[in-house]
Amino acid sequence: MPELHFTKGHGTGNDFVLFSDPDGEIDLTPSQIAAIADRHFGVGGDGVIRAVRSKNLPAGAAALAEDDSAEWFMDYHNSDGSPSEMCGNGIRVYARYLIENGLVELSPGDTLTLGTRGGVRDLQRNASGFQVDLGRWQLDGGEPLVRAKNLQVARPGLGISIGNPHVVVALSSEEELDSADLTYIPHLEPAPEDGANVEFVVPGDPLVRDGVGHIRMRVHERGSGETLSCGTGAAAAALATRYWAGPDAPNQWRVEVPGGTLGVRMWAAEDGEHVSLSGPADLVFEGDLTV
Numbered sequence: 001m002p003e004l005h006f007t008k009g010h011g012t013g014n015d016f017v018l019f020s021d022p023d024g025e026i027d028l029t030p031s032q033i034a035a036i037a038d039r040h041f042g043v044g045g046d047g048v049i050r051a052v053r054s055k056n057l058p059a060g061a062a063a064l065a066e067d068d069s070a071e072w073f074m075d076y077h078n079s080d081g082s083p084s085e086m087c088g089n090g091i092r093v094y095a096r097y098l099i100e101n102g103l104v105e106l107s108p109g110d111t112l113t114l115g116t117r118g119g120v121r122d123l124q125r126n127a128s129g130f131q132v133d134l135g136r137w138q139l140d141g142g143e144p145l146v147r148a149k150n151l152q153v154a155r156p157g158l159g160i161s162i163g164n165p166h167v168v169v170a171l172s173s174e175e176e177l178d179s180a181d182l183t184y185i186p187h188l189e190p191a192p193e194d195g196a197n198v199e200f201v202v203p204g205d206p207l208v209r210d211g212v213g214h215i216r217m218r219v220h221e222r223g224s225g226e227t228l229s230c231g232t233g234a235a236a237a238a239l240a241t242r243y244w245a246g247p248d249a250p251n252q253w254r255v256e257v258p259g260g261t262l263g264v265r266m267w268a269a270e271d272g273e274h275v276s277l278s279g280p281a282d283l284v285f286e287g288d289l290t291v
């Protein structure tokens, strides 16, 4: 029975239980992870993050990190125990955790490279906390029809991959966004093979202020249910809104989520267009638990 010293952290209310396993000795089962994330019987969180050195990952998992430039790997699992390729809020909180525990140093202007199942990701400190380059994004997954409880009509969504899968749905009003009941899993037709995080968005009024696009978003996360925020989801929502808005839409966005505000920026890199995410990362408390 492993004894874990854990830290609880969050990014705009998307909350995580983090623990260190630098040598890769702790192999939790999905049900052990779900028990830690349980809000009634465990610590509680939308996800669980194991800090492990990339060199100590099993060979197959190490290959997922694409290259060996990242000393640390973010072993991310949703609250139901399922793994995910990437977590945009989680990786900022993970960076703060590594820094506060003296496991890495990151001076302003420097870059920290972390491994994830979706590949390596670069982070820097910025005014809001951290900025992470989420890498190249792509339209992926078509336009499934989305139904959610309390939404009167089915809507076409837009499939977008940010390393992990998203379907973004545009709603017509703030009232509609507020009334959607996301305690139930949205129904997607056709259903994506690997599931999807589903983001519901309404445009700001006006959509663009001072060259920055504004949207509001709620999300139902694959493997975790409705959460107060989803970083990769915010990036997908901004990308989908820009796609729908046409060629004059900006490359800089503010995304209001129930837990706060996230910044999203699209920019041209040598290998194609990248999308970056900015936002806070907070550590809240520490404790010990027996799994």
Ligand SMILES: N[C@@H](CCC[C@H](N)C(=O)O)C(=O)O
Pocket (backbone or CB within 6 Å): 014, 047, 078, 083, 084, 085, 086, 087, 088, 089, 090, 164, 165, 197, 221, 222, 223, 224, 229, 230, 231, 232, 233
């Ligand atoms: N909350 C995260 C995304 C976490 C993973 C997601 N539920 C999935 O299964 O892909 C974020 O901030 O990006």
